[in-house]
Amino acid sequence: MKKVLSFDVDQTLNVAKTPIPDEIADLLIACLRAGFAICPISGQKFDQFLVQIVNRLVERGATPADLINLHLFVAQGTQYYKYGISDQYDEKNWQQIYSFPLTDEQVKKIANAIETAAKELGFWEEDKLADGDEIIENRLSQVTFSALGQKAGTKEKYAWDPDCKKREAIVKRAKELAPEFDYEIGGTTSINAITPGMNKVFGMTHLLEELGVKKEDVLYFGDMTQPGGNDYPVKQMGIDTITVRSHEDTAFALRGILGITNHFCEA
Numbered sequence: 001m002k003k004v005l006s007f008d009v010d011q012t013l014n015v016a017k018t019p020i021p022d023e024i025a026d027l028l029i030a031c032l033r034a035g036f037a038i039c040p041i042s043g044q045k046f047d048q049f050l051v052q053i054v055n056r057l058v059e060r061g062a063t064p065a066d067l068i069n070l071h072l073f074v075a076q077g078t079q080y081y082k083y084g085i086s087d088q089y090d091e092k093n094w095q096q097i098y099s100f101p102l103t104d105e106q107v108k109k110i111a112n113a114i115e116t117a118a119k120e121l122g123f124w125e126e127d128k129l130a131d132g133d134e135i136i137e138n139r140l141s142q143v144t145f146s147a148l149g150q151k152a153g154t155k156e157k158y159a160w161d162p163d164c165k166k167r168e169a170i171v172k173r174a175k176e177l178a179p180e181f182d183y184e185i186g187g188t189t190s191i192n193a194i195t196p197g198m199n200k201v202f203g204m205t206h207l208l209e210e211l212g213v214k215k216e217d218v219l220y221f222g223d224m225t226q227p228g229g230n231d232y233p234v235k236q237m238g239i240d241t242i243t244v245r246s247h248e249d250t251a252f253a254l255r256g257i258l259g260i261t262n263h264f265c266e267a
C-alpha cells in the first residue's frame with residue numbers, strides 16, 4: 001500500500017501551465033481525505049503552485065485540515081513548502097521548510113549558454129513574446145527557458161516543438177557552452193537548467209527524508225519518463241512510476257487507486 005502519491009505537474013495534473021481541472025482537484029482532495037500524502041514536484045515557482053494547484057483545491061472545497069497532507073516540492077524539489085494549521089485558509093500560512101538556490105554567477109552562466117545556443121540555432125523567439133514576458137527566468141533553484149515565454153497560448157506552445165527536436169538541439173549546444181550544468185526538457189516549450197543532481201532525484205530524496213517514508217511507499221506520476229525527460233530520474237532511482245500522456249490518464253489511475261469505477265463506455 002502506497003502512502004505517498006507524488007506528481008509531476010505540467011501535462012500530468014493539468015494542461016501545461018494552466019490550473020488543474022475540476023476532476024483532478026476533486027480526485028486530489030479525495031486522495032488527501034483517504035490519507036495519502038500528496039506531493040507535486042515541478043520546475044514551477046511557488047506562486048504557480050498556488051495558482052495551478054492550491055487555489056483550485058480550495059475552490060473545490062479543500063479545508064486547511066486537508067492541506068496538511070499536501071506537500072509542495074517547488075523548483076524540482078529544491079524548495080519545499082508545507083501548510084501550517086489554521087481555521088481558515090490563508091495563503092500566508094504556507095511555510096518554506098528549505099531552499100537551495102543557485103548563485104548569481106551560476107544563473108548568469110546558464111542564461112548566457114541557453115540564449116547563445118537558441119540564437120545560433122534560430123530558436124530565440126523574442127519577437128513572439130507578450131509584453132513584460134521573458135524567455136529565460138531565474139527560478140532561484142533553477143533557470144528555465146520557455147521558448148515563447150510564460151504567457152503564450154497553449155496551442156502555440158504545443159505547436160512549437162512537439163517532437164522535442166528544437167529543445168534537444170538547444171540542450172546539446174548549451175551543454176557545450178556551459179558543461180557544468182544539467183539541462184532537462186520539460187513541459188511543452190521548456191528547458192530547465194540546474195546544477196547536476198538538483199533534479200527531481202534531489203527533490204524526491206528530500207521528500208523521503210522530510211516525510212519519513214521509504215521509496216516503496218511512493219507512487220510517482222509523470223509524462224516525461226523517457227530518458228532525457230524531467231521525470232526520468234525519478235523512475236531511474238527506483239520509485240514506482242506511472243507514465244501518463246495527460247491529466248486524463250492521471251485521473252483514470254487515481255480513480256482506480258480510490259476504488260471509483262472507471263466507465264469505459266457509457267451505455
Ligand SMILES: [Mg+2]
Nearest residue numbers: 008010011223
Ligand atoms: Mg510534465
